[in-house]
Amino acid sequence: MTLKVLAVASELYPLVKTGGLADVAGALPLALSAHGVAVRTLMPAYPAVRAAVKPGARALLKIADLFGGPARLLPLKLGELELIVLDAPHLFDRPGGPYSGPTGEDHPDNWRRFAALAEVAARIGLGALKGWRPDIVHAHDWQAALAPVYLAFSGERRPKTVLTIHNLAFQGAFARAVFPGLGLPDTAWSLEGVEYYDAVGFLKGGLHAADALTTVSPTYAKEILTPRDGMGLDGLLNGRREALHGIVNGIDTDVWNPASDPAIAERYDGASLDRRVSNKRALEAEFNLAPGDGPILGIVSRLTWQKGLDLVAQACEALVAKGLRLVVVGSGERSIEGAFHAAHARHPRAIGVRIGYEEMLSHRLQAGADAILVPSRFEPCGLTQLCALRYGCVPVVSRVGGLADTVIDANFAATRARVATGIIFEPGEAGLSDALDRLVALYREPEAWQAMQARGLATDVSWTASAGQYAALYRDLLQK
The missing domain is CATH 3.40.50.2000 (Glycogen Phosphorylase B;)
Known part of the structure; x- marks a missing residue:
């Protein structure tokens, strides 16, 4: 049986990239297909992403009011990647990078922008798209970490959830004043929800709510259990030690291949x-x-x-x-x-x-x-x-x-x-x-x-082995 997974990421190579998260979001779904896992990835329609959508693409879903403005979900096929693009101009159609403006300052409404991404992921997880409902919702980093939270507090039958920590240093912490704007129930303002030292913690909330947690290497999974590398979350992580898995990243070995790379002066391989x-x-x-x-x-x-x-x-x-x-x-x-x-x-x-x-x-x-x-x-x-x-x-x-x-x-x-x-x-x-x-x-x-x-x-630096570990984790969750 093919497993259906909704991945949720704030960037994806080759459309938008600020770091390794984009590479993972772009390569892991392709590697998972060999393990009987079909992935669709939800990401924001930044200008570069919106430009890649075919003119006249038919909306998969229309939302009259998403955190202050209308939004649509649009399909985008990028090679073998299946994307769902969150087209919400009031949130994502602006100059600068995905998280900051042209001057380098963070967008002041980042809490709203990425809460919207997570809330839409939860809607899809609960069956908002006609004819397609995921078995697993896999959120990447703080920008998507509220997706497991929205699902956990939905009160409905929900898919299993996975949250991958790409870097614990970036936690998505915002002032308590934003909590009413998240649309979560009052019970989510708690230690078991998003409250974190009298502020709203996106990543912290996801770490509590997700059914499984992964980090991007086995050693890092051990390091973040310590006060030195736990970034203030080591206590919570130790409490969820049984749900924490270290799965090392890979790279797309078709993109990174010296034998066929068009960017380099002369191609070569191990024999040359x-x-x-x-x-x-x-x-x-x-x-x-x-x-x-x-x-x-x-x-x-x-x-x-x-x-x-x-x-x-x-x-x-x-x-x-x-x-x-x-x-x-x-x-x-x-x-x-x-x-x-x-x-x-x-x-x-x-x-x-x-x-x-x-x-x-x-x-x-x-x-x-x-x-x-x-x-x-x-x-x-x-x-x-x-x-x-x-x-x-x-x-x-x-x-x-x-x-x-x-x-x-x-x-x-x-x-x-x-x-x-x-x-x-x-x-x-x-x-x-x-x-x-x-x-x-x-x-x-x-x-x-x-x-x-x-x-x-x-050396095998591909996703082959690690994708198999993710597929096994997904299937194990569905048995619980």
Whole structure:
């Protein structure tokens, strides 16, 4: 029997992307189809999404008043993806990103915008679409976390619910004053509902209400049970330990494939690693780096404290002194952006910086850099290191979350056993310095380095195994 799942996400690649959530929302449904799971994904009709809908598309559902204005549900077929688009212009048709305006400030009505998304998800879960009712509603992150809450407080026979935590640091906390506008019963203002330290907690409410909770890696599932990484929710999560599952992310290996990638200078695979050097030369030229045979270290990331990029900015002098060149792609905290700009000014032929994010540039960096650096202080999963493995770009990562779950450290035993795929280090300044020394030393052993690249290319970073775990979880819920 085919299982019907409604996924609910605030972004989805290739339509709208600010981070890894979009990649997961775009790739997981496709992988689930091989396990007898049919997914339709509900997402907001931001301008870029609305533009992808066919002119004259017939509405699946019309809503006269959704949190202050009319709304429609429109169908959108994106390759093999089946989308349901929430067309509510008063909520989503505005300039800027999905969560903030052109100046970078959060939209002040984000609580209303994403409550509407969740409330519509609950309607669909209760049978609002003629001829289609999901067995499971799968909500992603705080933006969709009220969907299990609306369903739990509906008083009706409801589908089972799953909530995936992509990053516990982002919780969707809003002032108590917004509660009456959510349309929830008064009983939802409680510890078992959305009340959280006299405020409204979207994620907190979903963590209470969902039938199953997942995180995006097994190690992160353990870390968030501790006061250090639980972000104030470790008590609640420990109380729901039996419902919590760690399932590591994958990537779309058709999109991320060096053998067919149209974005890179020369295509290659595990049997033609020698061709990879053309991509290195192209990356040098694109960032005006001095050509050379020494290693290029890449970073493609949000430039934030969480990602540990302040430590890298401080280490630029030592990094160059070790003979490394650096390419940085990303945006984030102004102080970190400024520090990298200053480092580039001091070493224009050794350090390249591009503030912003371009999807195809990310592909070129993975294909051209020798190693990718992910020095996060905490990391639920991380997709960058998975893409790096796929491209034979050696990941150099801190020992946290999904980074620890997906990279095999090149220690003495792993190197002897020929299973190492990267370098893992303890988070912090000392660990980073040691990792850079190890990187330089390993790179000076071409045979061992190329073997590690080849093992990365051969690593299964697809969704195949993880999608099977999600499908098993769905079916287990339906038996309860």
